[in-house]
Structures are given as structure tokens and as C-alpha cells.
Amino acid sequence: MSNINMGEHVHGTSSPLPPGTQRLLPFIEAFFVLCEKLQANISIMQQDHAIVTAREVKDSAGGSASLTVSCSEDSQRRVDGAVTFARAYFRSRIRQQHEQQLSGPLRISVRRAYVLEDSYNQLRMRPSQDLKGRLNVQFQGEEGIDAGGLTREWYQLLSRVIFDKGALLFTTVGNNATFQPNPNSVYQTEHLSYFKFVGRVVAKALFDGQLLDVYFTRSFYKHILGVKVTYHDIEAVDPDYYKNLKWMLENDVSDIPDLTFSMDADEEKHILYEKTEVTDYELKPGGRNIRVTEETKHEYVDLVADHILTNAIRPQINSFLEGFNELIPGELISIFNDKELELLISGLPEIDLDDLKASTEYTGYTAASSVVQWFWEVVRGFNKEDMARLLQFVTGTSKVPLEGFKALQGISGPQRFQIHKAYGAPERLPSAHTCFNQLDLPEYTSKEQLQERLLLAIHEASEGFGFG
Incomplete structure (x- = not known):
């Protein structure tokens, strides 16, 4: 697996920012405001590009294909350049925090068999400033000196235990390869404190340039980035339910009299990963008595997506983000999209x-x-x-x-x-x-x-x- 180190971009070549760049950071930040506008216009660019492509296909002139390819390649180069620049900027900000860190190394001593409990007890109460120090790990009963290898091993061991189903903190959904908070984590003592700790660990790994062997759901990456989830994200959780919502948006629902702004217990239990204790849920005040109409069906679909992917696990999300944002500010991580964030965390x-x-x-x-x-x-x-x-x-x-x-x-x-x-x-x-x-x-x-x-x-x- 290729590392995404703080001094490298994903293609493996060195990309440190030139000396004196720090004084240019306000201008760089302004550049990212423009990038956000560019991202917002990408869908419009795609539509325009598709129209151009269709027009060129109809044209039998010899140069039409090359025009289409050059359009796409130019667009791709712009996006690649913005992503590479974003990573360089992210790492420069992290390096600044490392350089400003005045306290000594962050030392922890853990037992392999209790790596989660020991790490949690030693790190959860430490001030966030301490977490910016160089991590030094000792496995109790072993003579190894941490020159970097033990830290990498600690990250791998800890992430394996955190995301084990026995810990009750996270659950796999969809293809059983991606994780998001388990609605049943309430049965774990101090579960919200553990989620804050996990947020700290994931942020610390990013801060240290370490990779984690964990892959979150697309909707959870969006929560980390502060991006609104949509009903499309439900497909990864339950494709049949997603198809039902999609059908609603594409067809007339006027003749469905029992469709109201609520979810019944059986429906919610099925969607929310077999949650055991559920009751009828109103998607809006008085929702059981409010029919969904053609005019309000988009609102209904949006509220269903918010409930399934956000509200049902809102306390866990908030606690994770509380720990994560102590090290990585929301405005800094938001320069990436969900797919880029996955590669940043997992390599x-x-x-x-x-x-x-x-x-x-x-x-x-x-x-x-x-x-x-x-x-x-x-x-x-x-x-x-x-x-x-x-x-x-x-x-x-x-x-x-x-x-x-x-x-x-x-x-x-x-x-x-x-x-x-x-x-x-x-x-x-x-x-x-x-x-x-x-x-x-x-x-x-x-x-x-x-x-x-x-x-x-x-x-x-x-x-x-x-x-x-």
C-alpha cells in the first residue's frame, strides 16, 4: 500500500511548499474559496460538456473526436491540479501545527490484549494540545523502542479493535466492507466518550500522516466534511428502499392515501440495521397526520434520508466530530470531497x-x-x-x-x-x-x-x- 505522507502527494513525488509560503496562506485560502465555486459548477460543466459531445458526435468532421477528448483532458487536469494543491495546503497547515507544538512527546504504554481500553484511558483526558506532540508507543512486556514502527502497529491494532463488531461502536452496512456508527452503541458504557476518542484517533492518524485500515460509508465521510447527505446515499444501506424513494420522485403519489410524514416501527427496524428498540417516528411535528403529496414528496424524501443517515446516529456523529475537530478543523478538512478523504485516511x-x-x-x-x-x-x-x-x-x-x-x-x-x-x-x-x-x-x-x-x-x- 502506498503511503500518503505529509511531504508527498499521492503520485509519490515530493511536494513541500516553497519557503516563505506561510505569508501567502491568506491568498491560498482565497484560492480555495474559488475552488469551492468551481466544485459547485462542475455539474453545469458536465452538462455543457455532454451537450458539446452530443453535438460533435453528430458532426462527421474528422476533428470532432479530438475536440471532445481535449475538452475532457483539460477539465481533468484542472481538477487534478486543484486536488494536488489541496493536499499540499493541508499538509502545510499540519506542519505548522507540529512546528508550533511546544510540549514533549505523547507517550503511552499499552497492553496488546487491552489496546482499546488502555489507549482510551490514557488519551481521552489529555488536552488536545498534547495530542499534537510526537506519539511514542510502548507495548507492555516488550523491549521494543518506538522509532515509528510501533506507532504504525498501534494504529493498525487499535483500529482493528475499534471497528470490531464486538465493540458495538461501529457496524458494517451494505457490502460489509464499510463502517458507520452503530445505532445500538447505546448499550456500550460511555459510548459517546468512546466516539469522541475514536474521532481523536482518526484525526491523530491524519495529523501524523499514518494510514488506517478502515473504510467508512460515503455518508459518514460526508458528515466529517460537513456535507449534506442525500437520498442517493441510502442505496449503499438498502438498495430496495432507495428504489422505493426514487420511484416516488419519478411517479405520481397522489393515490397513496396512507403515505404520511412518518416511519412505522417495522420499516425503521429494517432500515436502521435491525435496531431492536424502535417506535413509530414522525419526520416532522404531527407527521403521522400529514399526507405526502406531489408538492411535498421531495421534502419527505429529504427528511427520510436525514433520519436514516443522520438523526438516528446524531449523538455518535457529534461526539466523533468533537474529538476529530480538536486536531483537524472542519474548515481545513472540507477542502476535500468524500472520495479524496477516504484515500487520505486509508491510502x-x-x-x-x-x-x-x-x-x-x-x-x-x-x-x-x-x-x-x-x-x-x-x-x-x-x-x-x-x-x-x-x-x-x-x-x-x-x-x-x-x-x-x-x-x-x-x-x-x-x-x-x-x-x-x-x-x-x-x-x-x-x-x-x-x-x-x-x-x-x-x-x-x-x-x-x-x-x-x-x-x-x-x-x-x-x-x-x-x-x-
């Missing part, structure tokens, strides 16, 4: 492309289809970051199963990587259904068109393009 995965190809199933295509062969040729030319983006796009996470891609999990068990033929206009972007590890790939007319469309999708596509 770039080692993806065996031959293993992925051997474990892929096809619908509408075969392994001999021209589009499929072009796809693998294009992907073989990807750098490690684009490979991670592709895996995120199709499966919802960049995590690779320990047993290889034959053990890839879907919403209801083992589910291999899928490539389905997408019917319709050939200039469409690829789309994905992460709960089924499914890539819907249109029948493009050339390898160059496939490459351009696929790169645009994994770099810039949002929910409107099928990112589940």
Missing part, C-alpha cells in the same frame, strides 16, 4: 488488475466484446489514483478484499465486479450501482471515446450520473 490500495479482470462478470457483453477489451486496455494505463477512483466509483470504496476480488461483497453477500451493457445514446457517461459492484458501460464507438467518458465519470461524476 491508495494495491489493486491487482489481473485478479480484478479474472473475477469480473459480464451482462450484455462478453470478455471478447470490443468495448470490454477497450475497457481493460484503458484501465491498464491508469495510474494508482485513477485505479482507486474506478474502484470507488463501482463499489463505493477503494478497499480490496484480503482474499482478492473473488471475495468482493455486495449488498446481500458475495458479488463479483460486474460490467453491464448500458443501452441508449453512446455519448452517455458510464454509471454505477455500488450495492451490486456494477458498472453500466455504454457501447462506445472507439477506445478513445471510452477512455474520455470513463475518466470524466470517475473524476467528476456525481449522483446524477449514477454514483451510488
Whole structure:
């Protein structure tokens, strides 16, 4: 696994900021205000780009394809440059905090068998300023001196225990590869204090440039970033329920008399990860007696998403963020999006492309289809970051199963990587259904068109393009 160290960007080359950059930080911060506006306009750019592409496809002139590719490559270079700049800026801010830290090393002594309890007891009451010091770990009964290796081992051991189901703090959802707070954590003594501690650990790992072998749900990354979740994020939790909500938005609900601004106990129990003690929940005051109409169905869907992905675990989210933001301010981490934050926390995965190809199933295509062969040729030319983006796009996470891609999990068990033929206009972007590890790939007319469309999708596509 490639490290994302404080002095490196993800391509592995050194990227320290030049001397004297500190005095330019106000201007850099102003630059990120512009970046936010650029991000907000990406969807508009995509629509404009799709229109241009469609227009160029109709044009039989020889230069049309090259115009389309150059448009996409220019857009991709702008996004890549902004992301690289964001990482450099993030690390420069972290280095500043390290340099301003005046206290000594942060020393802890833990027992391997009780790494969670010992770490929790020794770190939870320490002032946040102490946490910025260099971590020095000792495993009791062992003579090893921490020159960095023991710290890395401590992070791995601790994260393994924190996210074990026996701890009751986090639960896996969807494909059983991603975590978010467990609504039943209330049965764990001092559970909110533990969530604050976990927030500190994740932030400390970012602060120290250490990687954690943990992958959160897309909605939980959004909570860390302060980004509003949407009903699209429910697909990773329950695709059938997501389809019901999507159907509501696309069809007339006037003839559904019992649809009100509430969730009944059985419905909530099913969605909220088999929570054992639930009651009917009103999505708004008096919701049991308020019918959902054509005019209010979007409000209903938004409130359902907020309840399932936020309100049901709001105390846990708040406690995690309280600990996390002691080290990493919200305005600093918010320069990333959810997919970039995953790679920042967990690092770039080692993806065996031959293993992925051997474990892929096809619908509408075969392994001999021209589009499929072009796809693998294009992907073989990807750098490690684009490979991670592709895996995120199709499966919802960049995590690779320990047993290889034959053990890839879907919403209801083992589910291999899928490539389905997408019917319709050939200039469409690829789309994905992460709960089924499914890539819907249109029948493009050339390898160059496939490459351009696929790169645009994994770099810039949002929910409107099928990112589940």
C-alpha cells in the first residue's frame, strides 16, 4: 500500500511548499474559496460538456473526436491540479501545527490484549494540545523502542479493535466492507466518550500522516466534511428502499392515501440495521397526520434520508466530530470531497488488475466484446489514483478484499465486479450501482471515446450520473 505522507502527494513525488509560503496562506485560502465555486459548477460543466459531445458526435468532421477528448483532458487536469494543491495546503497547515507544538512527546504504554481500553484511558483526558506532540508507543512486556514502527502497529491494532463488531461502536452496512456508527452503541458504557476518542484517533492518524485500515460509508465521510447527505446515499444501506424513494420522485403519489410524514416501527427496524428498540417516528411535528403529496414528496424524501443517515446516529456523529475537530478543523478538512478523504485516511490500495479482470462478470457483453477489451486496455494505463477512483466509483470504496476480488461483497453477500451493457445514446457517461459492484458501460464507438467518458465519470461524476 502506498503511503500518503505529509511531504508527498499521492503520485509519490515530493511536494513541500516553497519557503516563505506561510505569508501567502491568506491568498491560498482565497484560492480555495474559488475552488469551492468551481466544485459547485462542475455539474453545469458536465452538462455543457455532454451537450458539446452530443453535438460533435453528430458532426462527421474528422476533428470532432479530438475536440471532445481535449475538452475532457483539460477539465481533468484542472481538477487534478486543484486536488494536488489541496493536499499540499493541508499538509502545510499540519506542519505548522507540529512546528508550533511546544510540549514533549505523547507517550503511552499499552497492553496488546487491552489496546482499546488502555489507549482510551490514557488519551481521552489529555488536552488536545498534547495530542499534537510526537506519539511514542510502548507495548507492555516488550523491549521494543518506538522509532515509528510501533506507532504504525498501534494504529493498525487499535483500529482493528475499534471497528470490531464486538465493540458495538461501529457496524458494517451494505457490502460489509464499510463502517458507520452503530445505532445500538447505546448499550456500550460511555459510548459517546468512546466516539469522541475514536474521532481523536482518526484525526491523530491524519495529523501524523499514518494510514488506517478502515473504510467508512460515503455518508459518514460526508458528515466529517460537513456535507449534506442525500437520498442517493441510502442505496449503499438498502438498495430496495432507495428504489422505493426514487420511484416516488419519478411517479405520481397522489393515490397513496396512507403515505404520511412518518416511519412505522417495522420499516425503521429494517432500515436502521435491525435496531431492536424502535417506535413509530414522525419526520416532522404531527407527521403521522400529514399526507405526502406531489408538492411535498421531495421534502419527505429529504427528511427520510436525514433520519436514516443522520438523526438516528446524531449523538455518535457529534461526539466523533468533537474529538476529530480538536486536531483537524472542519474548515481545513472540507477542502476535500468524500472520495479524496477516504484515500487520505486509508491510502491508495494495491489493486491487482489481473485478479480484478479474472473475477469480473459480464451482462450484455462478453470478455471478447470490443468495448470490454477497450475497457481493460484503458484501465491498464491508469495510474494508482485513477485505479482507486474506478474502484470507488463501482463499489463505493477503494478497499480490496484480503482474499482478492473473488471475495468482493455486495449488498446481500458475495458479488463479483460486474460490467453491464448500458443501452441508449453512446455519448452517455458510464454509471454505477455500488450495492451490486456494477458498472453500466455504454457501447462506445472507439477506445478513445471510452477512455474520455470513463475518466470524466470517475473524476467528476456525481449522483446524477449514477454514483451510488
